[in-house]
Amino acid sequence: MYTVAAILSIIQHDDRRIYDEEQEISELAYDSRKIRKGANSLFFALKNVRDGHLFIADAYRKGVRSFVVSRKDIDFASYGDANFIVVRDTLSALQELAGFHRLQFTKPIIGITGSNGKTIVKEWLTQLLQPDKKVYQSPKSYNSQLGVALSLWNLSAEYDYAIIEAGISRPGEMSVLENMIKPDIGIFTNIGLAHANGFASKDVKLKEKLCLFSNCDTVVFASQYGIRSLLPAPTRKFSYGQEESDSVHILQTYEKGHGKTAIQIAFGEEVATLTVPFQDKASLENALICVTTLLLLGYPLKTVGHRLSALRPLDMRLQLKKGKNNSSIIDDTYSNDLASLQIALEFLYQQRQYKQKTLILSDMEGLNEHLRSKLASLMELQQLDRTILVGKGIFFLEAHIKGEVLLFETTEQLLGALKDMSFGNETILIKGSRAYHLEDVSNLLSAKSHETVLEINLKALEHNLQTYRSMLPPDVRMMAMVKAFSYGSGSYEVANLLQFNKVDYLTVAFADEGAELRQHGIELPIMVLSPDERAFETLVSYQLEPEVYSFRVLYALLHFLTARGIEDFPIHIKIDTGMHRLGFLPEELTKLSEVLQHSRQARVRSVLSHLAAAGSATHKAFTEEQIRLFVDSTAFLRERLGYDFIRHIANTSGIAGWPSAYMDMVRLGIGLYGIDMSGQLSLEAVGQLKTTITQIKELPAGATVGYDRKGVLQRDSRIATIKIGYADGYDRRFGNGVGEMSINGQTVKTVGSICMDMCMLDVTDIFAHEEDEVIVFPDLLKAAETIGTIPYELLVNISSRVKRVYFYD
CATH class of the missing domain: 3.40.1390.10 (MurE/MurF, N-terminal domain)
Structure with missing residues (x-):
């Protein structure tokens, strides 16, 4: 302290x-x-x-x-x-404090940077070192100006090594990170396209990243990236590659089958063949960086080879999944340490869909007396309904935990007991070290569904929200659109994140959608776009606020409210300024104001309209006229009603291009989910539709594939059948070579007609195996253009039978 x-x-x-x-x-x-x-x-x-x-x-x-x-x-x-x-x-002050605290740590600090692979290398190095060393690592992807400072604050003397990840997105940032981290050993993973738009050129970005190594004793890198001459002269260069001058000289590489690769290396006077349990290029690069680092640290080749063969793929994302018995599962089972546990617990408390909170926690590696004390202090602060501890090493926590506590010595004992335990109507956080294989617990508690999944990156959604927020004056409110199952991305899971990030309003299309959000802990004001007369009771019961767009709806609502003795019920008045879809026409506003003036049952909470062509420069004059008409109309209603209300007309395109349309509130829709129709913003993809290869067949030229024999092969081919079809929302128009998907980073085309549950791909020219992952829409905008539609349609058409998996990097 x-x-x-x-x-x-x-x-x-x-x-x-x-x-x-x-x-x-x-x-x-x-x-x-x-x-x-x-x-x-x-x-x-x-x-x-x-x-x-x-x-x-x-x-x-x-x-x-x-x-x-x-x-x-x-x-x-x-x-x-x-x-x-x-x-x-204040940020500089935080960094200054973190930098001072780092200087109190006298053991080696390893700093990692590069375009890709930073987090994987950090996690793998930790796994490889842990059998005989206590290793501190920066949690998750905490590699930013803020994240690095927070990571360094948790350094303490009991660790033998600290591994800190550093990431940048614009010039000038790395020197600040270097001043905090001051790494003794540097690791450079690679240089690629990540964050390329923040730098004038690839060379500029490379030199900026290398600033992390300004005062390093030694830097580990691959010689193929040509950074040797760019490193400071006194720095020891410890490289791997195919050059004889490399510290770790790669002699040959070949596939061994069963997903493994053999790499023969020479190190000093020794030659050894190492087995890496991967075959893809990225994993091999990351594994070789780890091998080179271990050799630098003095580990014998035999030890390195033994530990390397035990590496496993890491799904390093905190995942939110639908569980059995009306529950939510937070799966964070790839690592377990104090910092990542605290992050996972914070995410648990963000979830408001169920009141009951359960934690399943395994023992941690390297717990000494100081870390045991810190863990106990952390657990004393938690408000958990039930805690399940796995491993004798953390049974001491029972005395520090409020609520029910269950103890199991092994994961196998827990799995055996689960069938007799009651789970339901709760959010369950599963946090464990990889040695305990708590992913088996997660799989048992998670709801089973079709193997095609839509992965939703909640961190990306949060980034997109902040991108649009940064464009707004502080006094402009934000309404977020979660209609149509949040554009296919899910319901309360997305709404819960938006609530945590303090948006001002949510919008749904129908009352039932709003009722579901209320049932899952959403307390924000919710506007309903299409209120049906039969849903008025639902509106009142769940405190939902209807958009009123016609006299028919208005009269019916007022009659309903009068019959129930309700006054000042919040409503939202829709004005038609040119979209000509729904809304009161300007010439109807006099009559509208008279009705509202004489009604005590309803009170106008907001007045809104919709820009028809805000994203089109061709229709600039039309948009300007819509805004002018809206301003005049709302001024008229304010004067006639005698009280104020919120005005909003700007949609996603309006936020990006029409500051004059901001008014009191804006409505963020498709941009929240990573689709930038303007092409001007740095948004992040939120949804990634994935499936897997079920079977691969070798077929001769002239063979036909699929219904009606529409897929005619012009050559001997390898055809992969994958687990997605039009019942999942993959449009039949993508058949016969129109649709493109990605396997192992390589693009392939469809063959034949799209079936209900499956379709076929031509994988003749690429490296692919059965059960490989398939990215269905490598480029969503391009896919939409290919079949003459818009990204909205592709997103909302993804079937509800496709499992949604949420993760928060």
Whole structure:
């Protein structure tokens, strides 16, 4: 722990308001929603998309009494028993503190950067070193300006090595990370296209990444990337590759079958053949980086070979899956350490769909007395209904956990007991070390479904939300569209993330959709676009707010509300300014205002319209006229009604191109899910539709494939049958070579007609095996254009029988 007095001596500051300089600080906080131990937290009011100063009061209510701020207009007197440190830049202050803490760590720090493979190499190195070393690793993908600082804060003396990942997206960032990490050993994975749009050229990006190694003793790298001459002269260059000058000289590589690869290497005077349990290029590169690093650290070739053969593929994503008996499963079973456990617990508490929370936790490797104490302190803060502990090494936690606690010495014992245990209507976090194979528990508790899956990246969705938020003035509200099963991405899972990120409104198409969200813990205001008269009872019961677009709907709703004695029920008035789909025409507003003036049953919460062509430069004048007409119409209604309401007309395209349309609130739709129709934004793909190869056949030229023999082979071919068809939402128009999919990074075309549950691909020219993964839409925009439709249609048509798997990187 640090005292406030010590922190004052570490970070540069312009002013201070100190109540208790002896307060002990053990936690760094930047998000008031995630505070669990307020009394020992130092809150940094970061200025990002949202100004952290706006959440000081919330952090104070949660027990925080020490703050680092950059604004001097805070009413310090309102927080009389709190400490305030005033700095120029709060993120820089956080990095300064983390950098100081790093210097207290005297064991070797390994810093990893590169375009791809950073997290895999970090995880594999940890796995390879753990049999005889205690290894600290930065959690998940915490490699950003903030993530690195938070990672370094958890360093402590009991570790033999620390492995810290560093990632950048624009010039100037790596020097800041290097100043914090100060790695003793550097690892460079590769250089590729990731974040390429943030740099003027590939060379610029490469030089920026290499800044991490400015003061390294040794750098590990592949000679094929040509960085040797770019590294500082005093640095020891420890490379692998096919050049005789490489420290680890690759003599030959060949496939061994069963997914394995043999690599013959020369190291010093020794020659050995290592077996790697992978065949794809990326995994081989990552494995060789790990081999080279272990040899640098002095491990014998025989030991390296033995440990290498035990490597397994890592699904390093925290996954949210539908469980049996109306439950949600959070699967985070690939690693188990204090930092990643805390992140997973935070994600557990974000889930509001079920009140009951269950944790299944395995023993951790390398727990000494200090780490046991930290783990106990963490568990004492949790509000869990049930905790299941696996492994004798963590049974001591029973005394530190509130709620029901069950103990199992082995995973096998737990699996045997599960059939007699009651699970349902709860969210279950499964967190375990790989040695305990808790993925078997996850598989048993998860709902089974069709093997084709739609993976939803919740972190990407969060990124897209913040991208659009960053374009808005602080006083403009955000309404998020979750209609049509959130554009195919799921229902309450997406809504829950949006609620956690404090959007102001959600929108659904039908009342039943809103009712389901309410049943799963969504408390945000919800607007219903198409209220049916038969659904009025649902609207009232679940506090849903209808869009009213015609006198028919308005009169029916008022009659319903009158019969039930309800007053001031919130409604949203739709005006037709040119879309000509739904809404009151401008000439109907006088009559509308008269009806509303004489009605106590309803109160206008907002007035909205819809831009018909905001994404088209051709129709700029039309959009301007829509905005003008909307402004005039809302001004008229405000005057006639005598009270204010929210105005919103800007859709996703309107946010990107029409600041004059922001008004009081904007409606974010398809852009939230990673589709940028403007082509101007750096959005991230949210959904990835995947399936697998069921069978591969060798067929001669002239053979036909599929119904009506439409797939005629012009050559001897290898044809793969995969597990997706039009019943899953894969359009029949993609048949006969129109559709393209990706296998092992290589593009292939469909053959023959699309079947109900399957379709066929020509894999003659690529490397593919049965059970290989298939990416159904490598490029969603291109796929939509190919069959003359839009991405919306492809997304919403993905069948509900396709299993949705959510993950949060």
